[in-house]
Amino acid sequence: xxxxxxxxxxxxxxxxxxxxxxxxxxxEEGCLKCARCVKKxxxxxxxxxxxxxxxxxxxxLDSVCMDCFRCVQNCPNRLIHKGLNxxxxxxxxxxxxxxxxxxxxxxxESGRIPVSGAGYGGPFxxxxxxxxxxxxxxxxxxxxxGIHGREYISTTVDIGRKVVALExxxxxxxxxxxxxxxxxPLPVIFDMLPWSPPGDNIPLSFLYGARALGTFAIVRQSGLxxxxxxxxxxxxxxxxxxPDDLGAQLLGSVRIIEIPNGEDAITLQNRFKSINPxxxxxxxxxxxSKTPEQALALTAQGAEALHCVADEYGLEEGSDxxxxxxxxxxxxxxxxxxxxxxxxxxxxxxxxxxxxxxxxLIICGADAxxxxxxxxxxxxxxxxxxxxxxxxxxxxxxxxxxxxxSVRITNLMAGWHSQLLEILGxxxxxxxxxLRGEMGRAMFFEDLERETFSAMGKRG
Amino acid sequence: xxxxxxxxxxxxxxxxxxxALGKYRVTITRACTNCGLCVELCPYGVYQAGSKxxxxxxxxxxxxxxxxxxxxxxxxxxxxxxxxxRSNPTFEVLGDRRWPAELLAGTWHMAETGAIPHQDLNxxxxxxGGGFDKIxxxxxxxxGTGKTGTNDDISTAIELNRSGDSRPRITIPVPLYLGGxxxxxxxxxxxxxxxxxxxxxxxxxxxxxxxxxEELMDYDDHIITQVATGLFGVREETIKRVRIVExxxxxxxxxxxxxxxxxxxxxxxxxxxxxxxxxxxxxxxFPFHSVYSVEDHKKHVxxxxxxxxxxxxxxxxxxxxxxxxxxxxxxxxxxxxxxxxGSYGGTGAAPDIAKKNIAMPIEYALPKVHKFLLEEGIxxxxxxxxxxxxxxxxxxxxIIAMGADGVCLGTADLVALECIRxxxxxxxxxxxxxxxxxxxxxxxxxxxxxxxxRIINMYSTxxxxxxxxxxRLGMGSVTELVGRFDVLAHMDYIKEEEIEGELD
Numbered sequence: 001x002x003x004x005x006x007x008x009x010x011x012x013x014x015x016x017x018x019x020x021x022x023x024x025x026x027x028e029e030g031c032l033k034c035a036r037c038v039k040k041x042x043x044x045x046x047x048x049x050x051x052x053x054x055x056x057x058x059x060x061l062d063s064v065c066m067d068c069f070r071c072v073q074n075c076p077n078r079l080i081h082k083g084l085n086x087x088x089x090x091x092x093x094x095x096x097x098x099x100x101x102x103x104x105x106x107x108x109e110s111g112r113i114p115v116s117g118a119g120y121g122g123p124f125x126x127x128x129x130x131x132x133x134x135x136x137x138x139x140x141x142x143x144x145x146g147i148h149g150r151e152y153i154s155t156t157v158d159i160g161r162k163v164v165a166l167e168x169x170x171x172x173x174x175x176x177x178x179x180x181x182x183x184x185p186l187p188v189i190f191d192m193l194p195w196s197p198p199g200d201n202i203p204l205s206f207l208y209g210a211r212a213l214g215t216f217a218i219v220r221q222s223g224l225x226x227x228x229x230x231x232x233x234x235x236x237x238x239x240x241x242x243p244d245d246l247g248a249q250l251l252g253s254v255r256i257i258e259i260p261n262g263e264d265a266i267t268l269q270n271r272f273k274s275i276n277p278x279x280x281x282x283x284x285x286x287x288x289s290k291t292p293e294q295a296l297a298l299t300a301q302g303a304e305a306l307h308c309v310a311d312e313y314g315l316e317e318g319s320d321x322x323x324x325x326x327x328x329x330x331x332x333x334x335x336x337x338x339x340x341x342x343x344x345x346x347x348x349x350x351x352x353x354x355x356x357x358x359x360x361l362i363i364c365g366a367d368a369x370x371x372x373x374x375x376x377x378x379x380x381x382x383x384x385x386x387x388x389x390x391x392x393x394x395x396x397x398x399x400x401x402x403x404x405x406s407v408r409i410t411n412l413m414a415g416w417h418s419q420l421l422e423i424l425g426x427x428x429x430x431x432x433x434x435l436r437g438e439m440g441r442a443m444f445f446e447d448l449e450r451e452t453f454s455a456m457g458k459r460g
Numbered sequence: 461x462x463x464x465x466x467x468x469x470x471x472x473x474x475x476x477x478x479x480a481l482g483k484y485r486v487t488i489t490r491a492c493t494n495c496g497l498c499v500e501l502c503p504y505g506v507y508q509a510g511s512k513x514x515x516x517x518x519x520x521x522x523x524x525x526x527x528x529x530x531x532x533x534x535x536x537x538x539x540x541x542x543x544x545x546r547s548n549p550t551f552e553v554l555g556d557r558r559w560p561a562e563l564l565a566g567t568w569h570m571a572e573t574g575a576i577p578h579q580d581l582n583x584x585x586x587x588x589g590g591g592f593d594k595i596x597x598x599x600x601x602x603x604g605t606g607k608t609g610t611n612d613d614i615s616t617a618i619e620l621n622r623s624g625d626s627r628p629r630i631t632i633p634v635p636l637y638l639g640g641x642x643x644x645x646x647x648x649x650x651x652x653x654x655x656x657x658x659x660x661x662x663x664x665x666x667x668x669x670x671x672x673x674e675e676l677m678d679y680d681d682h683i684i685t686q687v688a689t690g691l692f693g694v695r696e697e698t699i700k701r702v703r704i705v706e707x708x709x710x711x712x713x714x715x716x717x718x719x720x721x722x723x724x725x726x727x728x729x730x731x732x733x734x735x736x737x738x739x740x741x742x743x744x745x746f747p748f749h750s751v752y753s754v755e756d757h758k759k760h761v762x763x764x765x766x767x768x769x770x771x772x773x774x775x776x777x778x779x780x781x782x783x784x785x786x787x788x789x790x791x792x793x794x795x796x797x798x799x800x801x802g803s804y805g806g807t808g809a810a811p812d813i814a815k816k817n818i819a820m821p822i823e824y825a826l827p828k829v830h831k832f833l834l835e836e837g838i839x840x841x842x843x844x845x846x847x848x849x850x851x852x853x854x855x856x857x858x859i860i861a862m863g864a865d866g867v868c869l870g871t872a873d874l875v876a877l878e879c880i881r882x883x884x885x886x887x888x889x890x891x892x893x894x895x896x897x898x899x900x901x902x903x904x905x906x907x908x909x910x911x912x913x914r915i916i917n918m919y920s921t922x923x924x925x926x927x928x929x930x931x932r933l934g935m936g937s938v939t940e941l942v943g944r945f946d947v948l949a950h951m952d953y954i955k956e957e958e959i960e961g962e963l964d
Contacts, residue, residue, distance in 0.1 A: 022553040043892040043902070067882045068892035072550055073477035082553045103812070113813065117885030117896065119713055119806040119849075119871055120815040121556030124590025133803065136716030136780045136818050139709055139757055139789060143716050143746050150745070356817045419813045426716025426746075426818050443781055448824045453950040456595070 004152055005185045007213065007414035009111025012407045016380055016395050018105055019087045021098065023065030025072075026081045034076060042071060092383040095313045100353050101377055107415035108378035108408040113355075113422075114415075128314055128323045129357045131445035135438075137428035144430055146421035153424050154431035155417060157187040157368045159256065159345050160280045161304035179304065180278045182255050186417055187362060187432055190217035190409075191349050191370035192238060194312045195388040197398035200227060205405025206375060207231035212410050218258055218370070221246065236282065243268060251275045258307060261285035261294065266301045282307045282347065287316035287327050292334035295346070299335060305345035308366075312373060314351020324351055325364045332365020332437050341437075355419035362435045363442045378412040379405045465617075465633040468660040470574030470920055473913040475520075475878060476906065480572075482520025483565060483579060485548040486534075488513050492542040501532040504578065513542075520565065523579050558804060559871075559881050560587045563851060567918060571876035574917035576925065584854040584964075591823040592855045594951045596963040599932045611927045615937040618866045620704070620843050621772050621796045628770055630703060632663040634923050635866035635938050636856065638873055638915075639799075639847055640686045640708065640776070642670025643693075644721050644730040644742075645808035645885070646874075646896050647903040653911030654873050655679045660916050666706055666868075669719060669744055671733030672698040684774065687764070689718060690744030692734035696767050704797070705764045705771050709747060710778035712801035712848035714810035715819040719744030722809060725890055727898045758793035765794065772796040779803055779825035779848075784832035787844070791833075797843045799868050800825050805848030806871035808896055809886030822848045822859060830863025830943055839943075853925035863943045876918040877911050 046064045065082075072080045091098040099122075103114055125131055137143045146153030160181040167176040190206045204227065206217040211234045218236040219228055228235065229250075236256040237246070243259075251257070251272060259268050261283050269281040282305040285294060295306055308331060310316050310324040328348050335341035348361045349370030361369050377383065380395040387393050420432065429435055474480070486506060488498075492513040499507040499514050504521040507514045516522075525545060527533045535543045554561035566583025570576065577583050585593045620630040638654050645668065652675055658665035659682045666684040667676065671693020676683060680701045687694050688708040699705055710716065721730075723741040731738040751757050761773050774797035775790045777783070787798050802822025807815065819825075826846050833839035846859045847868035856867045875881070877895050890897030894905030930938060933947055941947070949959055956963060 043889060066884055066887075066892070067553070067880075068884070069481070069550075069554075069880050069882070070477070070892055073475075073479045073481065075479065078479050082550050084552055113811050115809055115811050115886055116815075116883040117806075117808050117810070117887075118874075118879070118881050118883045119558070120804045120812075121558050121881065121883065122588070122816060123557050124588040124593065124804075124821065126589075133820050134818050136710070136778060137747070138716070138777055138780050138783075138786050139747065139751055139754070142752060145718075145745060147717075148743060148745075354813075356813050360817075419811065422717060422811055422813055423818065426814070428716075441781060443820050443824075448820060449952075452824050452827050453595075453953055456945055456948055456950045456953060 004149075005155060005214075005417075007111075007410060007417055009411045009414045010407060011111070012109055012404065012411055014105070014109060014380060015400075015404075017063050018102070018380075019091060019098075019382070020063050020065070020085060020102070021088050022067055022082050022084055023063060024083050024085050025065065026083065029079075030077060031079050032077065043068060095351070096353060096373065096377075096383045101383060103354065104374050104377040104412060105380065108380075108412040111411035111414045113418050125445045128351065129325060129354075129360050132325070132360055132363075133443040134356075134359060134363065134423050134427065135441035135443065136426040141428045143428045144425045146425050147418060151425075151430075153421050153429075154433075155187060155420055155424075156183055156185050156431070157345075157433060158183050159282070159305050159347070159368065161302070162343055162345075164342050180280055182280050184215045184368065186213060186215055186413060187366075187368040187420075188213075188358065188413065188416070189215055189236065189347065189368060189370045190375055191309075191372040192218050192220060193372050193376060195385060196376060197387040197393045199398045200225065201400050201402050201405070202376070202379075202397060203228060204231075204402035205379060205400060205409060207234060208402050208406030209375070209409035209413070210234040212406055213413055216256060238284070239268075243271070248275050251279065254279065256280045256282060258282040258284050261298075266298070266303065269303065280304055282345075284309060287324060287348075287350070288318050289316070289322075289327075291316070291327060292331045295331050295344075296334060296338055296340070299340045299344045303344060305347060307347040307349060307370065309370075310348075310350030312350060324348055325360060328361060328364045328366055329439065336437070355416040356423070358416060359420055359423040359435065360442070362432065363438050365437045365439075367433075367436055374412065375409050378408040380408075465662055467633070467920060467923070468916050470917055471913050472573060473910050473917060474518075474572050475568070476910060477878070480518065480520040480568070481548070481550065481554065481565065482522065483548060483551055483562070483581060484519060484522045484524040484545050486516035486519035486522055487544045487546075488516060489542045489544070491540040492538075493540055495539060498534040498538060498543060501534055501537055503532060507534075519548075520568075521579070526580060555881055556883075557588045558586045558849070559851060559875070564875060564881065567852070567872065567875045568878060570921040571878075571914040571918040574920050576921060584852055586851060591821050592849070592851075592858055595823075595858050596949050596951060597854075597857070597861075597929060597933070598947055598949050598959055599962040599964060600934065601961060611924075611931065613936065614927045614930050615939075616923055616926055616930075618843070618938060622843050623794075623796050623841055625796075627772055627796070628703070630772060632661075632866075634661055634663055634919065635860060635926070636919065636922070637663045637684070637845070637866070637868055638665040639868040639870040640666035640668035640684075640706065641808075641870055642668030642686075642719075642721070643673050643733055644670040644725055644898055647894065647898060647906070648673060648675060649903055649906050649908050649911060650874070650877065650895050651676070652908055653877065653906075653915055655683060656908070656912040657873075657915035657919065658682045660912070661919055664704060669694070669708060670721075670730070672701070673733060677701070686776075687760075688744050689746060689748050690734075690742065692736070692742065692744065699764060699767045699771070702768070703771060704774055705768065706774040706776055706797075706799070707760060707764075707795075708776045709751075710776070710801065710819075711807065711810075712778050712803050712805035712819065712822070713807035714814040715778035715780070715801075715803065716746055717811070717814055717818075718746030720809055722886055724887075725808075725898050727900075730898050754789040754793055757789060761794045774799055774845075776801055779819040779822065781820070783820075783825045784829050787829045787833065787842075788836060788838075791838055791842050795842070797845055798829075799845040799847055800829060800864075801868075802826075802846070802848030806874070822846050822850070823862070826859055826864050827862045827945070834943075853922035854929075856922065857926055857929045857941065858948060860938060860941045861944045861948050865939075865942060872918065873915050876914045877906065878914075 669688035
């Protein structure tokens with residue numbers, strides 16, 4: 001058994017005060033600052049934590065409050081009120097919701113997974129990833145306990161072309177050659193960002209993080225500079241310029257390279273591999289209605305790995321775009337149907353915002369996935385997209401210390417890793433490779449609705 | 461059937477906090493001359509007399525601006541125009557999609573008064589956008605052309621042992637019992653309040669897996685004791701005490717993950733009860749490591765049956781994709797009751813990823829199981845209890861119409877005790893409101909008599925609503941409602957105008 005993969009975490013405080021859902025407490029005029037005021041008796045010691053003077057009671061509390069409402073309900077003169085934090089309400093957008101952003105902040109700060117009581121408080125279901133539930137084992141199937149260390153659950157995946165069966169010569173010798181494979185201990189690769197503040201600090205944080213975790217970060221060929229070149233063993237170079245500019249020395253030192261899909265993608269792949277046969281080439285293609293056929297054709301031509309990319313909302317290209325999980329299911333099943341699925345590595349990306357999305361995308365057929373915006377959020381990004389407009393980042397991401405950033409990213413990934421183990425453990429699956437395409441053991445909203453409710457409304 | 465059971469008396473149990481939370485906020489300005497007219501006028505008891513001016517100390521009972529059509533509307537009648545009614549800004553922060561502020565406040569009202577809220581509060585559904593919240597009853601005719609006669613003619617009783625074996629036939633007068641919450645996850649006052657309410661309603665309350673505190677022993681006949689994988693506090697002596705023993709295989713909020721009590725909540729008393737070490741987190745691993753087949757499961761059931769020859773055996777399971785097979789397995793293993801715990805159920809602590817994503821909501825699982833058991837010809841041989849996401853009397857009635865015999869509740873009890881669903885029950889000292897805590901100081905925030913009465917009041921109101929639903933549907937008993945999909949409509953699948961009858 002390989003050594004257990006463990007991600008070391010350390011508490012990494014925010015640089016800016018975090019934005020919480022509520023906790024704005026307004027005192028109406030007339031506060032007598034009485035000695036019995038419940039504000040001093042707060043169970044969570046909000047006053048002590050904020051270093052507020054409990055004799056003055058002037059400041060509104062906006063980040064440490066735990067919403068227990070005791071102060072509101074016990075104030076002798078009913079002068080304390082709470083309200084929704086307007087800054088929280090405007091965080092992110094319809095997809096990158098305030099709940100997701102604050103959830104990512106928590107994990108990046110602590111390295112812990114979000115745990116809470118009182119059951120689930122969210123919507124019944126929703127679009128995209130929220131329209132599926134994962135399975136669990138009960139009574140007659142063994143579960144696994146990876147989270148408490150009692151069993152080993154592997155989250156390792158391989159990137160590259162796979163041999164489906166060994167070929168043997170007449171004398172019994174193995175004649176097939178094994179193509180190169182790169183193993184990553186977590187099925188996650190850091191992608192290029194759809195937008196970000198300028199400078200090297202952010203990509204460096206990603207690279208530091210990728211190195212700490214044993215995975216890779218994709219960097220643009222056009223962004224290469226001597227500082228980034230130090231991280232080549234953990235970088236995937238995305239060819240966005242002239243391939244000839246890469247040079248044999250660089251191609252000899254990287255392990256994975258990514259190229260855009262195009263008519264000459266396989267030719268380019270073969271050219272790179274002729275220079276470095278151990279190199280893995282990933283072909284990046286924009287997810288769309290043609291992807292299943294493209295994937296099949298590329299697999300037949302000898303592609304090693306495909307990176308199917310949706311936009312930051314998980315949507316493919318086209319006028320009536322499907323969500324990534326739907327199209328990935330189709331791509332996976334098409335390759336299964338043609339009997340070639342096991343030959344190629346499928347990587348999905350775009351719209352992956354939470355740990356659960358990771359598990360769900362793998363269930364829908366991906367071997368691994370890429371993430372982008374969550375890594376920025378780990379470094380306190382508020383998904384305001386001002387940087388896209390060239391406006392200064394409110395949390396100064398361009399000046400972030402890459403070492404601090406990498407700790408935050410590592411913490412986040414530790415949280416995601418633990419949550420992946422929770423899902424795998426509940427399903428009784430011992431390794432994440434087995435999770436791929438396990439659609440029969442997932443539950444999809446549309447199917448369940450049809451089975452359960454479709455006949456319910458009809459009358460007469 | 462328990463036709464002549466005397467249901468407990470409703471007694472007022474107002475909020476234990478100085479300021480109850482309501483939808484509206486009533487303020488009286490300094491212009492008030494303390495004439496006392498508002499105190500006299502308001503039929504809802506919003507005002508109390510004061511020395512300088514009246515106090516709107518019960519403004520959570522105010523019906524808001526809609527009162528303006530009444531001749532007792534205080535705002536209009538106040539001679540000094542000193543009264544103002546506005547929406548309570550704090551109300552916006554309360555609750556979540558499953559338990560919105562109105563459902564919380566509506567439930568608090570029932571627990572306080574034992575009556576259906578008179579304010580314009582939606583106490584029937586949440587705002588989750590699916591499942592129960594999109595399902596409505598279809599009542600024949602406007603205002604129902606249902607059953608005539610008195611409410612006393614309608615039975616809400618259910619049988620818990622339908623197997624036909626030699627064990628006792630236990631009937632409960634309400635189709636509900638209270639689910640497992642262990643000592644450690646909640647305070648002894650919470651635990652006793654729930655048990656005493658169960659006694660008053662002649663139903664049951666489950667201990668959860670945390671031992672059997674001696675304070676509960678006076679109520680043995682109304683307790684379900686739980687056997688879960690950690691076997692915390694489980695002894696043959698405790699199994700012999702009770703009339704129902706429950707195996708917990710999984711919990712809806714964290715299916716496939718087992719139980720977890722954080723170290724902070726493991727006080728010396730909790731540790732003693734669980735035969736563990738104070739301050740150390742306790743895991744109840746998943747699953748039973750001695751059960752890998754239905755045969756193993758049967759051995760478990762046989763063990764309980766042998767230990768206590770009069771007990772019924774209940775099995776609590778979660779809702780995986782093959783939940784129907786799990787239930788059939790339990791039936792053949794000899795269980796009398798299967799409790800299906802849906803994925804949106806309550807918990808003292810669970811990873812958010814599990815609460816949201818693992819296993820299916822009860823609204824899908826129950827119909828699937830009911831249908832499968834019917835096809836197998838064994839539906840009438842086993843009692844199916846639904847739990848995990850049942851928040852109101854309407855949810856209870858809907859899931860019975862979808863195939864359950866009855867329901868098991870937990871979160872609703874805590875809401876009756878003024879839980880605010882801040883979702884911090886896993887943390888530090890536990891619950892700041894003294895419900896889900898083992899901290900001595902916080903435990904002291906709640907009185908036993910008050911807690912007991914709040915739960916009695918709430919479930920009495922639920923029963924009254926259920927009787928009303930049955931009556932409007934023209935049914936004489938709750939057992940007639942089981943599996944009656946035809947009385948339900950899902951608002952995504954039918955237009956309101958296509959329905960003959962009243963939707964509610």
